[in-house]
Amino acid sequence: MTLTRRDVEGIALLARLEISEQELPVYVESLSRIVGFIDQLSTATTEGVEPMAHPLEDQVQTLRDDQVTEVDHRDRYQGNAPLVAAGLYLVPKVIE
């Protein structure tokens, strides 16, 4: 299967990735080849086969007591943020 330029632009938008004009044809080509490659899966007979969700059987989601285990590290965590003020993460204006 071959992807078009439009397909790749659509995927890039869904993935929130800016792709330059120069890069676009490279991705159209390589993603088309990858899709062609994974199309091999259609040759497998999978009627009645359960999809595998986890490598190990008999695993159950563990629960813990509903107790506070984390202390507040806001300042430390915000040390890695691009832009903060008064303990808040700042982003471009979203409501006019």
Add this chain to the structure above:
Amino acid sequence: MSAAEIGRGLRAGNFTSVEVTKHFLERIDHAGKQLNAFITVTPERAIADAARADARIARGEGGPLTGVPLAHKDIFCTEGVLTSCGSRMLSNFVAPYDATVVERLAAAGMVMLGKTNMDEFAMGSSNETSWYGPVRNPWDGTKVPGGSSGGSAAAVAARLAPVATGTDTGGSIRQPGALTGLTGFKPTYGRVSRYGMVAFASSLDQAGVLAQSAEDAALVLGAMAGHDARDSTSVAVPVPDYAAGLGRSMKGLRIGVIREFFGEGLEEGTGRAVRAALEGFSAMGATIVELSLPNLPLSVPTYYVVAPAECSSNLSRFDGVRFGHRCKDPRDLLDMYKRSRGEGFGAEVKRRIMTGTYVLSAGYYDAYYLKAQKVRSLINADFRRAFSEVDVLMGPTTPTPAFAIGAKVDDPITMYLNDIYTIGANLAGLPAVSVPCGLVEGLPVGLQIIGPHFAEERLLAAAHSWQLVTDWHRKLPPMFA
């Protein structure tokens, strides 16, 4: 000297941890730049760790790894130290906490020398996708060391560190281990906590070790494994004393040879070395049977649906808001997301995010993602059937020895096929190890041993037995001997 030998020397008082640590820091200083094996070196912290370890040893405390230096793959969070994951996206990220692996190995008294180079977000098989540049193979500087744990592999192979951590999602410990002449061990999925390990594909990622020997791998794995309440996929199965189990005899061990691993694409010298190793096991009393895992040839296309799908989801957290790269002067929120991610991620990471986005998108989910998860069940069933007949499976780790830097960068499919023999174990969550079994034109090749879930002891014993009768694992790259 291996990690175990350093540990014994420290406890015998032959040298101190500070002396050993300085020795490795000097080697990193001399050869590190040439190989580009490290992203960050932490000399002050290393010396401080070493001094503390010496004090513990002097008090008669600590264990076999106390005072032994190591390097961590830069995918593990290290508090107060840059944790870049080989990406521009995280090139400003100072981890606010330690990964469980880092914490446990520090508690065992190990000394952190620094953080090793890697393929960006562990996506690669040659260490060429790193934002910090490619790593060179110590055996031949024009060749790749493999990936994604290429910096860890190069560092241990050149003895810039006695041992290093790695992670393996599709072969990222075993493949670089094979290409640099090391023992590369990937444990059972869930054996080691993934807490604080930057996520790539969460149902496949597993931490492990790149070591000089099975004995070293056993010691380090024993110290890092075990249940962790902070990782809901870590398994509450007791951790055996791996080092104590190394002496098991190979007599009567049933070895299955995977027919599909010896077909087209396997380089001749590699195949010859692996067959010779199988004869070696036979001479030690193991029985060899050939068997077929018919769905295994579909493991690479299965992986290239499942792994990108999980990666596209995991990497959506990099949005330029809370941490990581943010573009300059965003016009609005959408522009900020798109440009921060477009600038922060490299070409291969973007390619995988887009592949994942595509296979999960409306109309394609059933044809790709669901189909791949079903084929994954078939591959898993193949392994289960095999392990009802044999104790371990063996074959080559890689189809060829190390290839030239730049040789495969323009062709993603050719690059992906490097992992053709390693991906199966990840899809089925199985433990597997690569051990050196020969040199082809001066480059190392690896024998891969795969076991059933939680058969780490059996794999380590097999690797150790092999290393008692061979010296491939003692061979050093001529430039670093």
